Amino acid sequence: METKYISKEGLGRWFDAIVASEKRIYAPVKSRGQVDFKQVKSLSEVADEYIQTTQSIKAAVFPKAEILFSYEKVNGKVNLTDFDPNSVPETVLWKVHPCDAAGFRPLSAIFNWDSADKLHNAHLSRTTIVSYGCAIADESCFCTSVNGGPGNLNGSDLQLTMLPDGGAIAEIITARGETLASLCPDAFVADRGDDKSAHLVDLPARFSLEEVQSKLNKAFDSSVWKQQSERCLGCGACAFVCPTCACFDIQEDVHGSKGRRIRCWDACGFSLFTLHTSGHNPREHQSQRWRQRILHKFSYMPERLNVVGCTGCGRCSRACPVDMNILEHITSIAEQ
Amino acid sequence: MSERNTYLPYLMTIDKVIKEAPGVKTFRLKFQNEEEAAGFTFQAGQFGEYSAFGEGESTFCIASSPTRKGYIECTFRETGRVTGGLSSLEEGSTMGFRGPYGNTFPMEEWKGKNLLFIAGGIALPPMRCVIWNALDLRENFKDVTIIYGAKTVNDLVYKSELKEWEERPDVRMITTVDPGGETPDWKGEIGFVPTIVEKVAPSAENTIAIVCGPPIMIKFTFPVLAKLGFTDEMIYTTLENRMKCGVGKCGRCNVGKLYICKDGPVFSKEQLNLIPAEEY
Known part of the structure; x- marks a missing residue:
């Protein structure tokens, strides 16, 4: 890893060089009072001050709906057209928060723990992640409680921490980050010795992860799941905004003799998620589904995949239409 | 990149259809591609994802024995869109198969019992x-x-x-x-x-x-x-929990710390005791 300084002017030149390299760039853009990742062509389109994009950036490596393969039926035979990894363009994810960058590891763990997921890997291997250290946070943020932090480098290829002069501390973390920086090498100059932490938000930990995990190991039959989920609507918003939720469905899209098999986002909070054809549903009640959500992220994933399925981004709490707050619920489990 | 797309099915020809009971059929399937046929092996207890192109995929076990070579069989009841689509297919038609997935019955350990x-x-x-x-x-x-x-x-x-x-x-x-x-x-x-x-x-x-x-x-x-x-x-x-991917990614068959599709579908009762009974 290498630390450099990049001036405001240098940042603009570097961004233009990335645009000129014909890489696709996704960055947070403000529109109708909401900030979300959109394809951009200039640095001026990038949103300035905001807490969090509504959606995480996971769709860049796990699209909401993705064609697994296509087929055509011809005279009783079927011709298959496989997914082509080369159809995925080189992409730069710009101004990703460290909590979103940290989400790439759990996502990849889910997609690759047993067998390699060719589609996810095709996206990931063509993606460069430029994160920005966080200068602001709100009451839903809790990255520091789940092994993260406002300047955490996990998952980033290059991280910028903005300085008052409009320049930034540039931490070049991976070879991909280096390649991206090399598009405008003279923009990156010697580190001035700026204190990174002075330019990041101070966010004390809200709970002890170890304590939560040890409580969860014995909490399967606890009444807490019912209490906490009594008002849950099962709408799945929490899963759709989550940077690490990866549950999916496989559906068919048919037009005459042609068709496509499609992977699309799903959620363990949906009542139909586990419903058997026979009518039997192993997770019939919302409380069981809420329990699955929490245990999967904080207990099953750490044990099976050696990674926590939560990065503390707080989106699920912000998106919940009935104000179920994950931080509050996790804290109350830790305090039990 | 030479790795196979997990979700791309093998193309199979329905070699034989047997009507078992009202709404229940057995299909005998043969690989259309000889190379795929030659490279395919499975063991008792494993399952697969069977697809009717135009309808989708369903999870069934491989119902034939690995001792019978050259084909696989599946038996299913017509209950929904996919099984309905499969059921309407006739001998000679093409369908899809992904597998084999999951663990196996420990037949070797059972010798002499x-x-x-x-x-x-x-x-x-x-x-x-x-x-x-x-x-x-x-x-x-x-x-x-x-x-x-x-x-x-x-x-x-x-x-x-x-x-x-x-x-x-x-x-x-x-x-x-x-x-x-x-x-x-x-x-x-x-x-x-x-x-x-x-x-x-x-x-x-x-x-x-x-x-x-x-x-x-x-x-x-x-x-x-x-x-x-x-x-x-x-x-x-x-165990036969609902599945989509069959390979431990889609999250559907996760019960406790286990994935039915990867850690199962075969379980001894001793292993079942480790996961919450209300969830399977």
């Missing part, structure tokens, strides 16, 4: 694979007992094979139907599977019990087996 098969309804297919596997290697096992029940005589699947097993001197075959499900000329037992197991009272000594059936049948059969002296490590079952 008595095998007791207990199945209910449409749960005979996963067991049929093991039964034929054992019968094709008959000298490896001692007594083979099969207790199979369905709601009605009409609902019994693999009727010609039931007859074949009944006629074999080296198999003890007990067939039963639920009370009211019998026909005037029915010569088998009448009663629910757990009741019949209690009545037949197979010896637990040196015996492995393989139990497959609807959750309610399993729930009431386990205590009967316990009463007969079967301990948890002598009892095996297969």
Whole structure:
């Protein structure tokens, strides 16, 4: 890893060089009072001050709906057209928060723990992640409680921490980050010795992860799941905004003799998620589904995949239409 | 990149269609691509994702025995969009298959033991694979007992094979139907599977019990087996949670710390005790 300084002017030149390299760039853009990742062509389109994009950036490596393969039926035979990894363009994810960058590891763990997921890997291997250290946070943020932090480098290829002069501390973390920086090498100059932490938000930990995990190991039959989920609507918003939720469905899209098999986002909070054809549903009640959500992220994933399925981004709490707050619920489990 | 797209199915030709019971069919499938056929192996207990192009995929076990080479078979009941689509396919048609997935019955470990098969309804297919596997290697096992029940005589699947097993001197075959499900000329037992197991009272000594059936049948059969002296490590079952990917990614069959598709579908009762019973 290498630390450099990049001036405001240098940042603009570097961004233009990335645009000129014909890489696709996704960055947070403000529109109708909401900030979300959109394809951009200039640095001026990038949103300035905001807490969090509504959606995480996971769709860049796990699209909401993705064609697994296509087929055509011809005279009783079927011709298959496989997914082509080369159809995925080189992409730069710009101004990703460290909590979103940290989400790439759990996502990849889910997609690759047993067998390699060719589609996810095709996206990931063509993606460069430029994160920005966080200068602001709100009451839903809790990255520091789940092994993260406002300047955490996990998952980033290059991280910028903005300085008052409009320049930034540039931490070049991976070879991909280096390649991206090399598009405008003279923009990156010697580190001035700026204190990174002075330019990041101070966010004390809200709970002890170890304590939560040890409580969860014995909490399967606890009444807490019912209490906490009594008002849950099962709408799945929490899963759709989550940077690490990866549950999916496989559906068919048919037009005459042609068709496509499609992977699309799903959620363990949906009542139909586990419903058997026979009518039997192993997770019939919302409380069981809420329990699955929490245990999967904080207990099953750490044990099976050696990674926590939560990065503390707080989106699920912000998106919940009935104000179920994950931080509050996790804290109350830790305090039990 | 040479790695295969996990979700791309093998193309299969439906070589034979057998009507088993109302709405229940068995398909015999052959690989269209010879290279894929040559590279394909599986073991008893494994499953796959079967697809009707235009409708989608469904999860069924491989119902044929790995000892029978050159094809695989699946048995399914027409209940929804995919099984409806599959059911409308005729001999010679093309369908998709992904697999084999999941773990296997430990047939090697069972050498020299008595095998007791207990199945209910449409749960005979996963067991049929093991039964034929054992019968094709008959000298490896001692007594083979099969207790199979369905709601009605009409609902019994693999009727010609039931007859074949009944006629074999080296198999003890007990067939039963639920009370009211019998026909005037029915010569088998009448009663629910757990009741019949209690009545037949197979010896637990040196015996492995393989139990497959609807959750309610399993729930009431386990205590009967316990009463007969079967301990948890002598009892095996297969779980059939809803699945989409079959390879531990889609999250659907996650129960406790386990994925039914990866850690199962075959579990001993001893292993089942490690996961919450209300979730399968």
